[in-house]
Amino acid sequence: MARNEFAETLYDSYGQRFAIDEVCFESRTEVQHLLIFHNAKFGRVMALDGVVQTTQRDEFYYHEMLAHVPLFAHGQPRRVLIIGGGDGGLLREVVKHRSVEHVTKVEIDAAVVEMAKTWFPDHSRGAFDDPRFHLVIADGAEFVRTTEDPWDVIMIDSTDPIGPGEVLFSNDFYRQCQRILAPGGIMVTQNGVPFMQLDEVRKSARAFRDLFADWHFYGVAVPTYIGGMMTLGWATEDAGLRQLPLEVLEERFASAEIDTRYYTPAIHRGAFALPRFVEEAIGK
Amino acid sequence: MTDLRGGGSLPADSTLAVHPALGGRETDWHALVRTHGSPLLVLDCDIIRRQYRKLAQALPDVSLYYAIKALPNRAVIATLAEEGCGFDIATNGEVAMLEQLFIEPRRTIHTHPIKRDLDIRTALRYGCTTFVVDNVDELEKFIPYRHRVALLVRVSFPNPSARVDLSRKFGCAADDVPALLKEADALGIHVKGLSFHVGSQVADAGMHVYAIRRCTELLRLPRPDAVAPMSVIDIGGGFPVNYDGSIEDIDAFCAPIRTALAELPSNVRVLAEPGRYIAAPAMTCVTSVVGRARRGERMWYYLDDGVYNSFSGQIYDHTRYPLIALDAQGESRPSVLAGPTCDSIDVIAEDILIGEMQIGDLIVAPMMGAYTAATATTFNSLPRARVLTLAAPASLDVDDSNVVRLA
Incomplete structure (x- = not known):
């Protein structure tokens, strides 16, 4: 049919x-x-x-916000770890940052990368061929459990919590990420649409609270992630990183000379302001 | 003693060409067996269409969800999908069948009251978001998925008159429903309605009517903390067919149901899960005499199909099927029809009156679509009967070697 x-x-x-x-x-x-x-x-x-x-048309909302917010907040990110994100959209945004010397992307299924190159070439736009990029075909949870390398920014670009990506929402996984963050490092995560699935952000908040000195969520409204704003998780040991003045972000953004379609320093600042019902759910 | 039509050459009143259960189609059973072997189950998709349309007409405004378990067959599912029918699934295997046929998951409901977490996840990943529960333990299994699903609470209405009483093993007593709803409300789980099953092959619609009325009362109970008001009632199955081969009057059977449904609040959508009604008349078993023996006063005929195979419904479904001794000759006398396995329970009919049959003669059994092939075994390492499909939908790819396209 x-x-x-x-x-x-x-x-x-x-x-x-x-x-x-x-x-x-x-x-x-x-x-x-x-x-x-x-x-x-x-x-x-x-x-x-x-x-x-x-x-193809709305991916930039999500990928720009998951990549540029931690990278500009960090200031000098050199080593970036991407878990998941097989389509390469996140990688495309990461390699725009000249300070980045090394990106490892851990993908559970090699076929996903090939499929993305074929059908979503605009997502990666050649980023898979960037000399700084390293592809590791492995279970993301297993990778963070075994790697001893320090990472300045870890990005968890997971799929739905039902299915193979489920371990990427577990407490143990976040604990391992915290272990391998370099000093001043930041972890960001995909955390669902709180209007539709408030439990997801609530559960992540509980996990972050026990593990990180500073944690929060920030928002982006992706058209095809229906139900309004989605939350991205933010966890680090340095509470100053999400309080950076707008001028600092503007200066970093300008000197980076990166073209964006969604991200601006003002959106970066404003994205951490959460609706009251989300604040309540995460206990803030 | 059962008097079999066909005790001799075909009597005028039961010629196969006009046998109602065979949809009026002229079928040369001998030719089929010569070409495709024996035993056979001949599935006529036109009868699937006819049954669906008749029930849909008898229950206008009711969305029908075919209970796949009755006859889990690709051609049946594809035929019903074309007709606009939905599907009632109960297991991961049934989910897989629908996935392979690209059945839109929005047209499915998962109705097994007891599920493993894996079953819930498999159905959810397929895209089925309606599930059935009948107790608190089952309800709690949905806490992790509560934002994605909507549930029906299955209410039990014990019915000793049904051939298969489905309210003993499953269902929440009507008086306990408010407490279960309250629990769901406290957990933030959306219960969107009620379901019941008065049993399979019921004699009349009295229990349906009683259950609809009781559910209507339950639907009207105030629930101040509800996630949403209930808006669905699933009246299950039970719609009977006539195993004597005569055409059932489904419109008359459904008339009291229609009257009872008219009293439902106007926001309530009605579902039903027919299985037997759609599948039973659509398949005919053709089996051959492979051996004969005179034992005492009786002739024993040994067939190549029996209660471990297509006639398994005689055991599990408590059903006897019409038997036509196509080639019997001469005077009728008490005979026994036995299946091919070594087990002595494998007897299809005892003390039936038929003329004499020879090795190679055929027995034709209409009304063998529901709970027959579905429950057949391969005991004694005997293969199941081959299924031949007539009038299959054009959209169905013929990659299944058990489906032979005849028309």
Whole structure:
């Protein structure tokens, strides 16, 4: 049966639908169902197990905010670790920073990277060929448990908490990340849409509280992550890093000479202001 | 003693061409067996369509979800998907079947009252977000997924008159429903409605009507802390077919149900889970005499299909099927039809009156779609009957070697 519509199945009582112009790629394995199709509004759309993961046209909201907020807050990031993020969009933003000398991306499935190069070339825009980039095909949880290298910024670009990415939301995983953060290092995480799934941000807050001297969340409203603003987790030992004056961020942004479409220093500052119901959920 | 039609050459009143359960299709059973071997289960997708449409017409405004367990068959599912039917799933294997056929997960409900965490996750990852619970332990399994799912609470209405009483093993007593709803509200889990199963193959709709009325009362109970008001009632299955081969009057059966449903609050959407009603008439078993013996007064005929295979419904589903001795000749006399395994329980019919049959003669058994192939075993290392499919939907790819396209 030809499909001309994709209905996301993340929630029972609410959901988004996409007209399918063309199915580009589909694979079904024992563990997951991957569908890539073209939609007039969003370009190529990738759905995993019925849930939209990324689209060609709105991915910059998420990737710019997950990358540039910790990188500009850090000031001199040299070593960056990306867990997940197989599509390469996050990597593309990270390698824009000249101070970065080394990026390791840990991906559980090599096929995801190849698939992304084929179907989402704009996500990585050649970043997979950057000489500073190292690809490790491994379980992210296992990697952080065994690596002894220090990291200035760790970015957790996970999928939904149901499925293979689930360990990337566990307390033990965060503990290992804290262990391998360099002094002044920052961890950022994908934490769901609080209006729809307040439990996720609540659970992460509980884990961060026990592990990090300073932690918080910041927001970005990605069109295809429906239900309003999504929260990104922020954890570090240096409480000053999320209080940087706007002038400092503007100076860093200007001297970095990085083109962005979503990120601005003012959005960076404002993103840490959370709605009251989210503050309450995280106990602040 | 059962008097079999077909005691001799075909009697005029039961010619196979007009046998109602065979959908009026002319079928040359001998030719089928010559080409495809024996035993066979011949599935006619046109009968699946007919049954779906008849029930949909008898229950307008009710969304039908085919209970896959009755006959988990790709052609049946594809046919019903084309008709607009939804699907009632209970296991991960059933989820896998629907996934392979690209069935839109929004058209499915998961109705097993008892699930492992893995079952919930498998269904959720497929995209099914409606589940059924009947107790607090089961409810608590949904705490991690509470923002994604909506539940139906299964209410039990014991029904001793049903062939298969489905309210003994599962279901929350109606009087206990308010407490369970309160628990769900406290946990922030959305219960969107109630479901019940009065049993399979029920004699009349009396219990449906009673259950609908009781559920209507429960739906109207005030729930100040509810996540949302209840808006769904799932009236289960139970819609009967006539195993004597005569056409059932489903419209008359459903008339009291329609009356009872009219009293529901206007926001309530009604679902039903027919399985047997859709599948039973759609499949016909063809089995051959492979041996015969005179034992005392009786002729014993040994067939290549029996209660461990397609006739497993005689054991598990407590059902007897119409048997037509296609080639029997001469005077009817008490006979025994036995299956092919070494077990003495493997007897399909005792003391039936049929004429004499020879090795190679055929027995045709209509009404063998529901809970037959679904529960067949391979005991004695005997293969299951081959399924031949008639009038399969064009969209179905024929990659399954057990599906042979005849028409």
